[in-house]
Amino acid sequence: MRILVVEDEPKTLHAIQQGLEENLYEVDIAYDGLIARQLAMRNNYSLIITDIIMPGLNGFVLSRELRESGIQTPILMLTALGETEDKVNGFDSGADQYLVKPFQFVELLARVRSLTKRGSSTLMTHQTLKFEGLEMNLDTKVVTRDEQIIELTAREFTLLEYMMRNQGRVLSKVQLAENVWDIGFDTGTNFVEVYINYLRKKIDKNFDTKLIHTVFGMGYVLKKE
Amino acid sequence: MRILVVEDEPKTLHAIQQGLEENLYEVDIAYDGLIARQLAMRNNYSLIITDIIMPGLNGFVLSRELRESGIQTPILMLTALGETEDKVNGFDSGADQYLVKPFQFVELLARVRSLTKRGSSTLMTHQTLKFEGLEMNLDTKVVTRDEQIIELTAREFTLLEYMMRNQGRVLSKVQLAENVWDIGFDTGTNFVEVYINYLRKKIDKNFDTKLIHTVFGMGYVLKKE
DNA sequence: TTAAAACTATGAGAATTTTAGTTGTTGAAG
DNA sequence: CTTCAACAACTAAAATTCTCATAGTTTTAA
Numbered sequence: 001m002r003i004l005v006v007e008d009e010p011k012t013l014h015a016i017q018q019g020l021e022e023n024l025y026e027v028d029i030a031y032d033g034l035i036a037r038q039l040a041m042r043n044n045y046s047l048i049i050t051d052i053i054m055p056g057l058n059g060f061v062l063s064r065e066l067r068e069s070g071i072q073t074p075i076l077m078l079t080a081l082g083e084t085e086d087k088v089n090g091f092d093s094g095a096d097q098y099l100v101k102p103f104q105f106v107e108l109l110a111r112v113r114s115l116t117k118r119g120s121s122t123l124m125t126h127q128t129l130k131f132e133g134l135e136m137n138l139d140t141k142v143v144t145r146d147e148q149i150i151e152l153t154a155r156e157f158t159l160l161e162y163m164m165r166n167q168g169r170v171l172s173k174v175q176l177a178e179n180v181w182d183i184g185f186d187t188g189t190n191f192v193e194v195y196i197n198y199l200r201k202k203i204d205k206n207f208d209t210k211l212i213h214t215v216f217g218m219g220y221v222l223k224k225e
Numbered sequence: 226m227r228i229l230v231v232e233d234e235p236k237t238l239h240a241i242q243q244g245l246e247e248n249l250y251e252v253d254i255a256y257d258g259l260i261a262r263q264l265a266m267r268n269n270y271s272l273i274i275t276d277i278i279m280p281g282l283n284g285f286v287l288s289r290e291l292r293e294s295g296i297q298t299p300i301l302m303l304t305a306l307g308e309t310e311d312k313v314n315g316f317d318s319g320a321d322q323y324l325v326k327p328f329q330f331v332e333l334l335a336r337v338r339s340l341t342k343r344g345s346s347t348l349m350t351h352q353t354l355k356f357e358g359l360e361m362n363l364d365t366k367v368v369t370r371d372e373q374i375i376e377l378t379a380r381e382f383t384l385l386e387y388m389m390r391n392q393g394r395v396l397s398k399v400q401l402a403e404n405v406w407d408i409g410f411d412t413g414t415n416f417v418e419v420y421i422n423y424l425r426k427k428i429d430k431n432f433d434t435k436l437i438h439t440v441f442g443m444g445y446v447l448k449k450e
Numbered sequence: 451t452t453a454a455a456a457c458t459a460t461g462a463g464a465a466t467t468t469t470a471g472t473t474g475t476t477g478a479a480g
Numbered sequence: 481c482t483t484c485a486a487c488a489a490c491t492a493a494a495a496t497t498c499t500c501a502t503a504g505t506t507t508t509a510a
Contacts, residue, residue, distance in 0.1 A: 011411050015399070015410070015411050080412075080413070101410060101412050101413070102406075102409075102410050103408070103409060104403075104408070104409030104410065105409040105410060107409070153466060153467080154466080154467095155466075155467065156466095174240065177327075178329075181327075182329070183327040183329070184327075184328060184329030184330040184331060184333075185237075185240070185326060185327050185328050185330060185333070186234070186236050186237040186240050186326075187326050187327040187469095188234055188305070188469090190469085190470090190488085190489095191468060191469080193487095193488060193489070193490090194467090194468075194469085194489090194490090196488095196489090197491095214487095214488070214489090216475090216476060216486095216487070216488080217476090217486085217487070217488095235486095378495080378497080379496080379497095380496080380498095412499095413499095414498070414499055414500075415458080415459090415499085416497085418458060418459070419497095419498075419499085420498095421459090422458095425459095439457095439458070439459090441458080441505090442456080442457065442458095442506090442507080
């Protein structure tokens, strides 16, 4: 099982290399996209792991060029939260999966295992949550409403994700605090309200139909109308 | 099993009351320290849960007065991070346990169970980590070095706690990132170094013997000299 | 011994998260 | 139909967390 890792930052590169080798994968490395392309064309890798931002040839271009050359090797893209424009480009560049930094190494390993299992590469596709034009891509962490990209912070994302997973259900503030903040208790402050407010500004403000609703004395719901 | 809960903030009070009643405790409530004292003197509670900051009679004074009246009922103090001066007063006021807000309700329940088990009230005493004049009280979250109080943020506290639990061992940056930040990976930034720097400023700067040491190329250790 | 490379320290600042206070709403009781 | 109290929205500011750029240090190797 041979894997190509492409990354310009030496520390990160060697951390991945070492981690993978400890798990008995054969690892080739490349410091930039150009060398990566050469290697990928020449050898038959089971998987390519590549950063997006790199000198020479970035991850997207690399991915597209390989696909155009008929190379079907699964590609796992590493990205950092907030590289939004890049992410959008990536949607149709042929990359199989994304992993948003920072992440746990075990998470990377899980992805690697899944992607190197023949045929499963299409099985574990983009995991997204959808509701009334609102879309959350859990892989790339990109949120859109009616195709429009919405930038959320980590906390906002977690809150929205929880509401999406419980759409239609009224969620009390205590419930939200427990599940989004891991706080099982009244802190005396109104942080849930504040964050609902933040979300509304980003998700409902510029749209006609509001999705976040207040149920007086009960909590909040994500629902149509 | 009868419990007295003392708290001036109605929401918090009722949240605790409800939670405890759901777990089949009988709950009496008081909105301030004066009423609490009356109730505590009159009835024989298995446990008293009290906030520290309250109108009339604060938690510390309440605790002390009850002890002086010969009432041995275990007392669980609720406190918020950063109420430092108050905390110091509390050390010898006879309170059995502290719980720092925000907390999980299950945590409160666990404490309640432990405190209402007869005899165990002294078993589960102040849990502290100590090393060379440095002391961390895990209950009150108060850190001192040579009796001097040191204010740490949540992250700094977690980092120091991890180093205390592994005193003498060299901890790599990856290891620290994993255990303190739950990040299993190189993010390309030097946040560990930055936080080590923060800790040093607070813990070592004003003292002769330094406790945090750099092991070049390996990581950091907490040790004498 | 010196220069380069790798690694670490530090200051400043941006972004996010959290707190606090004020204003606005809602629903229930009189 | 008012009035009040509880609840929620909003705003601003404080605190914390994290990033980035630069300067300094240690090791390695020529």
